[in-house]
Amino acid sequence: MVLYSGHLIAAMQEYDQTLDEIGVILHSDVSTSVTRLNELELSFDKLSPAQQGRFLTFKGITFIYNAHYREALINFNQAEWLVKDTYLLASLYSYKATAYIATRDFEQALAMMAKSLALIVRIEDVDIKRSAYLRLANLYSGLEANDAVALYATKAIELADADDVKDICTAKLYLAVSSLELRSLDSAFSDFENTLSYCKQNGLSLIANMALKGLGWVKLREGDFPLSRNLLLKALTGYEAFNFQLEISHVHALLAQNYLATGEDAEAKIHAERVITQPEDPSSIEHKQLAYRVLSELAARQGAFEQAYEYSLQDQHYSKLLFDEKKMKALAYQSSKFNVDEKEREINLLNRERELYMAMQRVKERERTNMLMLVTILIGGVIFLAILFIAGMLQKRKYKRMASLDSLTGILNRGAGQELAENLFVQTLAKGGSFSVILFDLDHFKRINDSFGHGTGDWALKKVVEILRSRIRSCDVFSRVGGEEFGIFLPSASEAQALEVAQLCREKIAAINTQHSGHEFSLTASFGVSSMGDSDLSLDPLLHRADLALYAAKSQGRNLVVAYSAALEPDKGSNARQSKLSLSPS
Numbered sequence: 001m002v003l004y005s006g007h008l009i010a011a012m013q014e015y016d017q018t019l020d021e022i023g024v025i026l027h028s029d030v031s032t033s034v035t036r037l038n039e040l041e042l043s044f045d046k047l048s049p050a051q052q053g054r055f056l057t058f059k060g061i062t063f064i065y066n067a068h069y070r071e072a073l074i075n076f077n078q079a080e081w082l083v084k085d086t087y088l089l090a091s092l093y094s095y096k097a098t099a100y101i102a103t104r105d106f107e108q109a110l111a112m113m114a115k116s117l118a119l120i121v122r123i124e125d126v127d128i129k130r131s132a133y134l135r136l137a138n139l140y141s142g143l144e145a146n147d148a149v150a151l152y153a154t155k156a157i158e159l160a161d162a163d164d165v166k167d168i169c170t171a172k173l174y175l176a177v178s179s180l181e182l183r184s185l186d187s188a189f190s191d192f193e194n195t196l197s198y199c200k201q202n203g204l205s206l207i208a209n210m211a212l213k214g215l216g217w218v219k220l221r222e223g224d225f226p227l228s229r230n231l232l233l234k235a236l237t238g239y240e241a242f243n244f245q246l247e248i249s250h251v252h253a254l255l256a257q258n259y260l261a262t263g264e265d266a267e268a269k270i271h272a273e274r275v276i277t278q279p280e281d282p283s284s285i286e287h288k289q290l291a292y293r294v295l296s297e298l299a300a301r302q303g304a305f306e307q308a309y310e311y312s313l314q315d316q317h318y319s320k321l322l323f324d325e326k327k328m329k330a331l332a333y334q335s336s337k338f339n340v341d342e343k344e345r346e347i348n349l350l351n352r353e354r355e356l357y358m359a360m361q362r363v364k365e366r367e368r369t370n371m372l373m374l375v376t377i378l379i380g381g382v383i384f385l386a387i388l389f390i391a392g393m394l395q396k397r398k399y400k401r402m403a404s405l406d407s408l409t410g411i412l413n414r415g416a417g418q419e420l421a422e423n424l425f426v427q428t429l430a431k432g433g434s435f436s437v438i439l440f441d442l443d444h445f446k447r448i449n450d451s452f453g454h455g456t457g458d459w460a461l462k463k464v465v466e467i468l469r470s471r472i473r474s475c476d477v478f479s480r481v482g483g484e485e486f487g488i489f490l491p492s493a494s495e496a497q498a499l500e501v502a503q504l505c506r507e508k509i510a511a512i513n514t515q516h517s518g519h520e521f522s523l524t525a526s527f528g529v530s531s532m533g534d535s536d537l538s539l540d541p542l543l544h545r546a547d548l549a550l551y552a553a554k555s556q557g558r559n560l561v562v563a564y565s566a567a568l569e570p571d572k573g574s575n576a577r578q579s580k581l582s583l584s585p586s
């Protein structure tokens, strides 16, 4: 299977290559092209549809070159359904136009040219497009549609670079020929002169020679016979070098007219007879008509009236042919122009509708975008507000937390600690259970500050908190009550348990290695402990009692833990120590 498809691909590539090769020689070596196409025809069924399209187009072109226009059209009609390539299709239509012109079906020719043009517009390759426009100019010149000739020649020039000399030269010639009919003789003369010098300069002698004929033709019309003759004779020599029979016949016809006008009858006759001996060809009708008119006048001048009559009959015959053809061409061109105008109007209408539709789509799209933007802005706004709100909340919570914490040690400050402890106390009271308070105060703290500075005092405060924090249960509340005084509130803790905790804390403080502060000093604290009694309905009495115990610890020498006892109650009016804790919140 793989082998089979491999073979198939190779064969296809080979056919493509053969067609490429034929394409190269098609316009220069028609007979070899015909031979190779005949060989390839044996494998026609094996060709892909695209290859069959190319084959039939090429075959049609060889028929055109051999003047078999009907056969050419049969091939082109088959190829039309198979060719997909835009350029090949555009060129196929223009060859069909050639065949239709040759068969005098000008309407079809113009229809094909319109089809070709529609495709040419879509071709992006500038070189291909330019040569397609030139071909169109050539076809229109065959139809004597000079305005179209001028239009497409101009388009070709617009697409040409300075080095596309052959195309520029050809286009210039078309412009000059069209201006012979469209503009004044003066401007046609200068156009031909311009073409002649440009084409000669660039070595394009055949086209230069055509321009030379054009100059002679203009001068003939102007009545400048000597200059016209000079130019036409030069052009004749040029054409003879190329053996360009059709052009040779035209120049002979023009020279016959020229000599007739100056009364050089013998010369006029020679040239006229050269024309009428040419084979019958639609392109030579005009030349023959001119030649017979000259011959008829010459015969009449010499009194050979019978002969003159014969020639005049021929003249009339060709005049009629010419007239009919010109009329047919003109009619076909006019009607095709009308069709084109109609189509253009339709296209414009459709384009306008399309533009309207596009504009509406754009408005809808813009509305959709605006709506999307609005929704995005709204959602963005909501998100922004939510972020602001959350950030505000977090900030608030942070500030609240900061407000409830002691900035130096990081534990709860007096207000927050007391509030929390009060809540726990109330809960304990409701549940029924024990509650103890430990108050402790660093001993001789003023001395530390005074001796080693405030920084060392701060260090000591932070160290004490750091050491004790880990020893205290998570359900207990540890707060800084005042400068160097702290409170530990222990829900569900008996006095004995509180004393144990206080003792442990005291030991830990005393064991702190103060050298880490940069100084060595003694760091101790005195502890007062109290527990909930049956009559306690708030935290205040406990605080008061713990404070008395702490005072006692200080009085008894410091670095001690003292539990409250009734004996510690001071006499009324005595100067008892006032804890930094205010008993009634102020």
Ligand SMILES: Nc1nc2c(ncn2[C@@H]2O[C@H](COP(=O)(O)OP(=O)(O)OP(=O)(O)O)[C@@H](O)[C@H]2O)c(=O)[nH]1
Pocket (backbone or CB within 6 Å): 408, 441, 442, 443, 444, 445, 446, 447, 449, 453, 454, 455, 456, 457, 458, 461, 482, 483, 484, 554
């Ligand atoms: N370094 C520092 N010192 C503080 C801070 N708060 C209060 N103090 C100081 O703590 C000292 C407390 O001194 P006193 O109330 O006389 O008590 P004491 O020196 O500890 O003596 P006793 O309590 O009787 O052992 C004062 O000198 C205050 O300035 C603080 O945040 N940092």
